[in-house]
Amino acid sequence: MRLDPGLTLLQIADDIVQIGSGTRSTQLSGCPAPAVEYLQRLVDGIPDGQEAATARRCGLDPADARDLEATLEDFLRWHDPPARAGAGHAADLLADDLALALALDAAPAGTAGTGDADGIHGVPGNRGTDALERVSEVLDRRQDIQIQILGLGRTGSVIARVLAAAGIGRLAVWDPQTVKAADLGTAYLAPDLGRSRPVALGRRVDDAGLGTVVLPLTSPVRPGPGGALTVSVTRGAVDYDVIALARAADHPVLPVVMRDDDALIGPWFVPGQGRCPLCWDLAARDADPERSRRTAALLEHRAGREDVAVATTAGALAARQVIRWAETGTAPAGAVLHVHGDGSRVDTLTVATHPECGCTASG
Incomplete structure (x- = not known):
């Protein structure tokens, strides 16, 4: 037993x-x-x-x-469960498919196809020209931005690959760990075993030839706020130190938490927006006197898993929100995406602004 x-x-x-x-x-x-x-x-x-x-x-x-x-x-x-198939190349292909789909997602309807003298095939000249200009503007905004990703297990590596395929210009990636067998299946390959995660991920993105510049951050000390936005991927709980530092610097953050049998994406911290991760933490503390110790224990023990299905789903959903933010400068206030254990179902939870947080005064 x-x-x-x-x-x-x-x-x-x-x-x-x-x-x-x-x-x-x-x-x-x-x-x-x-x-x-x-x-x-x-x-x-x-x-x-x-x-x-x-x-x-x-x-x-x-x-x-x-x-x-x-x-x-x-x-x-009472008995060991039957062995499950390990992560393999199929998961890499799935991540590629998601990345390419998201990369093309912003193209306005009717822009696919061949062009003609009057614009895009099937679209009147002015409308076709306008559509091409909009696509060009979107791609330029993506190219000009730098995103920082903290935490490069299966989920963080999916986020990096999707953002690279979507045309994000620069990625600063950090993780103090090396690649282990449990990391394979979404980006890393067998030759990466034992390598620094940031270095290995940078090589995989470079190998794809997508043009994204990857800056591997190899210090054992977690970097502070960097780039235009930070995505923080943790196991067990949100790292509220990351959120507090970002708040002090008026720096947007999207937290992604991988737990034992599900994943949480959000809520965002956006300066001045409210309904942030600290609001959620304060509300939880009101109901749970052990909240602080519980969060510390969850983070210390990295109390979560990154099964391929959940990591791929959570990573793609997080990357999609980052892409939207890069294009529009907006993020869903107080929204938390809850990815269930097999990655097949996603619910949306909402967070209210806590009166003691003060996040609406930042920015």
Whole structure:
């Protein structure tokens, strides 16, 4: 028996434990130290039939262990799940398809096709010329902008590839980690294993020949606000230090959070707009006295996963919002896209301006 390997076990306080970081998460309060140790054993897996002996070694009464198991019935697995197919080249092709679709997305209706002396084929001359000018203006705006991406796992690499395919001129990319096997499937290839993530991602974007300049940031220290916009990709929770620094610099940020069984995109921080990530955090603190410690634990343990399907969906949706921002300078106020665990369903949540935040006074 073991705890579902797709869920993270977090100790929020001495006697408070959280299982999972997404929709399925649950909290256990009043847990004595032996119960916490037993939960840790469940993370590693306890051979069937040895639960009582393991509980005794942890200093936990076997009857209490059975009660704990009954409480967590929906979170336990008696047998290892069947092996799933690993990430492969098909996921790379999917990311390419999304990127190309988004790159062409801004073209006004009727601009596809061959041109003629009077403009675009099938479109009167003046209208065809106007449409071409609009497309040119959009592409120029994309080319002139620099976007900073913090966090370059599967999700961050999708964002970078989509933005490059959409014609964003410069990408500054940062992550202190190296490429691991779990990162393959959306941008990185097997030869990248062990390389710095920023350097490897820069090579992959360069190999695509899209013309985007990639600036790999390899310092172990996270950079401050940079470029015209920062996309912050984290596991477990929003990094509110990034948001606070951006707010002090009047710098827009789009947070993307990958959790155990879902992903959250937004809300944006845009100077003066309100309904920002700090509003959401303050509202959550009003209802949850452990909010600060919970967020710190989620970030410290990087309590999230980046399955290919969810990472591809979340990355493409985040990139789409960035492209719209690059073109129009606007972002959806207070909107959070909630990507469910298999990447097939997306809901929209809304955040209200918190009276104590003061974000509407920035900018």
